[in-house]
Amino acid sequence: MRFVGWYVKIALGSAMVGAAMELFMIHTGFYDKVTVIESEKRAWETSPEAQAIKDALNPWRKQDEEAQKKT
Template structure:
């Protein structure tokens, strides 16, 4: 175990360096700003009446499942 400590330290240092460089790249290129905008657009689209109607149309048993869950927990 003790003869491999140097190896583990090297792997940890390289991993930390790679992770930090990836984070710096994402910050420098504005990746997080783009993700925030995309997530806001996605949530806005998902809350429209059309999206809610589509969600209900794709799962016609949702209300039935909710009622069955309420009856079994009572």
């Protein structure tokens, strides 16, 4: 109970910094930009080009899958 004042000050300061960061991100449109970037990333990952690149980078993947099915 001796340092309760310090803990309260640290908690309030941390809450204020967090709130300021959230307000800054909302004000600058950060969440909208992240949403667009994530949707573009997911669209690319499901595209045929991305699947062809994945297959080309790991030619042993099908062999690994067959080996797991056999066990």
